[in-house]
Amino acid sequence: MDLIADQISHRFDGLDVLDRVSFTVASGEVVAIVGPSGCGKSTLLSILGGLLRPSEGAAELRGAPPADSLNPLTFVFQDFALLPWCTVEANIEFPLVHTVLDPAARKAVVDDALRRTGLSDFRGAYPKQLSGGMRQRVGIARALAVRPAILLMDEPLSALDSQTRELLMEDFIRLLADGTMGAVYVTHNLEEAVRLADRIVVLSRRPGRIREIVTIPMTRAERGGIDARGKLLSLQNQLWSLIREEAIDAEREVQHA
Amino acid sequence: MLDRAPQETIGAESQPRPVIFRGAGFTPSAGRASGWIALGLVIAFWQLAGSAGWVNPLFLPAPSAIAVAIYKLALSGALWQHVSASVVRIGSGWLIGTVLGVIVGFGIGLSTLARGVGITFISALFPIPKIALLPLLILWLGIGEEPKIATIALGVFFSTAISVYSGVDAVPRNLIRMAQSFNVPFHAIVLRVIWPGALPSILAGFRITASVALLLVVSAEMIGAQFGIGAFVLQAGNLMQTDQLLAGVVILSLFGLAVGKAINVLEARLLHWR
Numbered sequence: 001m002d003l004i005a006d007q008i009s010h011r012f013d014g015l016d017v018l019d020r021v022s023f024t025v026a027s028g029e030v031v032a033i034v035g036p037s038g039c040g041k042s043t044l045l046s047i048l049g050g051l052l053r054p055s056e057g058a059a060e061l062r063g064a065p066p067a068d069s070l071n072p073l074t075f076v077f078q079d080f081a082l083l084p085w086c087t088v089e090a091n092i093e094f095p096l097v098h099t100v101l102d103p104a105a106r107k108a109v110v111d112d113a114l115r116r117t118g119l120s121d122f123r124g125a126y127p128k129q130l131s132g133g134m135r136q137r138v139g140i141a142r143a144l145a146v147r148p149a150i151l152l153m154d155e156p157l158s159a160l161d162s163q164t165r166e167l168l169m170e171d172f173i174r175l176l177a178d179g180t181m182g183a184v185y186v187t188h189n190l191e192e193a194v195r196l197a198d199r200i201v202v203l204s205r206r207p208g209r210i211r212e213i214v215t216i217p218m219t220r221a222e223r224g225g226i227d228a229r230g231k232l233l234s235l236q237n238q239l240w241s242l243i244r245e246e247a248i249d250a251e252r253e254v255q256h257a
Numbered sequence: 258m259l260d261r262a263p264q265e266t267i268g269a270e271s272q273p274r275p276v277i278f279r280g281a282g283f284t285p286s287a288g289r290a291s292g293w294i295a296l297g298l299v300i301a302f303w304q305l306a307g308s309a310g311w312v313n314p315l316f317l318p319a320p321s322a323i324a325v326a327i328y329k330l331a332l333s334g335a336l337w338q339h340v341s342a343s344v345v346r347i348g349s350g351w352l353i354g355t356v357l358g359v360i361v362g363f364g365i366g367l368s369t370l371a372r373g374v375g376i377t378f379i380s381a382l383f384p385i386p387k388i389a390l391l392p393l394l395i396l397w398l399g400i401g402e403e404p405k406i407a408t409i410a411l412g413v414f415f416s417t418a419i420s421v422y423s424g425v426d427a428v429p430r431n432l433i434r435m436a437q438s439f440n441v442p443f444h445a446i447v448l449r450v451i452w453p454g455a456l457p458s459i460l461a462g463f464r465i466t467a468s469v470a471l472l473l474v475v476s477a478e479m480i481g482a483q484f485g486i487g488a489f490v491l492q493a494g495n496l497m498q499t500d501q502l503l504a505g506v507v508i509l510s511l512f513g514l515a516v517g518k519a520i521n522v523l524e525a526r527l528l529h530w531r
Contacts, residue, residue, distance in 0.1 A: 051434055071439055081435035085453045085530040094449070095439030126530050146439065 001065045001149045007057035016207035028179040032193035033186045035203030036250035041186045049152045065149040074148035078155040080135045082127040089123040092142045113141040133164030151183040190236045205246040318500040326504040342484040350409025351470045358414045362421020387412040388476040405477040412473045413466040420462025424455030467516040
C-alpha cells in the first residue's frame with residue numbers, strides 16, 4: 001500500500017503552513033521528513049494520518065493494506081500518548097478492543113507485541129512507573145499490535161536521552177528490516193533521518209515546500225558498517241547545508257514571535 | 258587509554274569548610290499526629306474554660322455538655338429522626354444535581370452547540386445564591402420535601418456541571434487524537450479516555466458539591482422544615498439551648514468529615530494511577 005501526499009497545502013489562522021507538498025511513500029519504504037522548526041512537518045504528518053483536514057490537496061492511499069492489518073496508518077507519538085490510568089498491557093490492548101479480534105486473539109497479539117518490544121516483564125506496570133524509553137516502547141508495542149502498513153512517527157525519540165534514543169533507533173531498524181512495514185518519520189535529527197530513511201524529504205521554512213528529496217544510496221543493513229559512516233556523515237552535512245540558513249531564520253522568527 | 262588526573266591535594270592554607278545548606282523549608286507535609294494533638298488541646302482548653310466557669314455555658318457550653326446532649330438526643334431517638342431527614346434530602350438532592358450536572362457538563366465539554374448555550378446559562382445562573390430560590394420553589398412545588406431537594410439539586414448541579422466540563426477540557430488532546438488515530442469509536446473515546454481523564458476534576462467537584470449540599474440542606478431546613486439538623490439547630494437557638502445547638506453543629510461537622518472521608522476512599526480507588 002502506498003501513501004501519497006497530493007499537492008497538500010494548509011493554512012491555519014491566516015498563516016500558510018504548507019504549500020503544495022507532493023510525494024509518495026511506497027509500500028515498505030521509510031521516508032523521513034526534515035526541515036527547520038515550524039516548517040509544518042508535524043502538520044503534514046497529521047494530514048497524512050487523517051487527523052487534520054488539509055486546506056488544499058489530499059492524502060491518498062493506493063493499493064490494499066495487508067489483509068491482517070487492523071489500522072494501516074498508525075501513529076507513534078512524540079509524547080507517547082499513553083493512557084496513564086491503564087497498565088502497559090491495557091495500553092497495548094486499547095486499540096484492539098473495538099476490532100474484530102476476540103479476547104483470546106487480543107491477548108495473543110498483546111503478548112506478541114510485548115515480547116517484540118521487550119516489555120513482557122512490565123505488563124502490569126503503569127506509565128508513571130516507567131522511564132521515557134520504556135514508555136515509548138509501549139507506544140511502539142501499541143502501534144505494532146494493530147499490524148500497520150505504514151507507521152507515522154512524529155519525532156518519536158526527541159523526548160528521550162541520547163542513550164535511550166540509540167537503543168530505540170536500533171529497535172526501529174530491526175522492526176523495519178524485513179520491509180513489510182513502511183514509515184513516515186518526522187524528525188529534527190538529521191542523523192536519525194540518514195540512519196533510518198530510504199528517502200528524505202527536505203522541507204523549506206514556513207510555508208513548508210519540498211526543497212529536495214534525498215535518496216540514501218545504501219540499504220539500512222549496510223549503514224551499520226564502519227565504511228558507511230563517512231558516507232552517512234557526508235549525507236548529513238549535505239542535508240544540513242540545505243536547511244542551515246533557513247533553520248537560522250526560523251530560529252530568529254521563533255524568538256521574535 | 259585515558260589519562261588520569263593526579264589526586265587533588267588540599268593545602269594547609271585552604272582548609273575545607275562545609276557548604277552551607279540552603280535548601281530548607283517550603284516543603285510542608287501534613288503531620289497527622291500534630292493535627293490531632295492540636296485539636297485535643299483546643300478541646301481540653303475549652304473544657305477547662307467551661308468547667309472553671311471562665312465562660313458562661315449559655316453562650317459556650319463545655320464539650321462534655323455537648324457530648325451529653327448528643328447522647329440524650331440519641332437515646333430519645335430525635336437524633337436519628339433529624340439526621341435521617343437531612344440525609345434523605347442531601348442524598349436525593351445531591352444525586353439529582355450530580356446526574357444532571359454530569360450529563361450537562363459532558364454535553365458542554367463535547368458539543369459546540371451545547372457549549373455555546375450551556376456556558377451562557379451557567380454563567381448567568383451560577384452566581385445566584387440557590388437558597389434565594391427556595392420561596393419560588395415552594396410556590397412551584399408545594400411545602401413538602403420537593404422544594405428543599407430541588408434547592409440542593411440546583412446548588413449541586415451548577416458546581417458539578419462546571420467541574421465536569423472543566424475536567425473534559427483538561428483531558429490531554431493528544432490522548433483523544435491517539436484514540437482517533439486507532440479508529441476507536443466516539444462512545445469508546447468518551448468512556449475510555451475522556452471519562453477517566455476528567456475523573457480527577459469530577460471527584461474534586463464532588464468534594465465541593467458535598468459541602469454545597471450540606472450548606473443548602475441546613476439553610477432550607479431552617480426556612481421550612483419540622484425535622485432535619487438545620488431545623489433542630491434553629492429550634493435549639495430559639496430556645497437558647499446552646500448545648501443542643503452545638504450538638505447539631507458537631508453532627509453537621511461529623512457528617513462533613515464522613516463525606517470527605519468517603520470521597521478520599523473513592524479517589525484512592527479510582528485515581529490510584531496518579
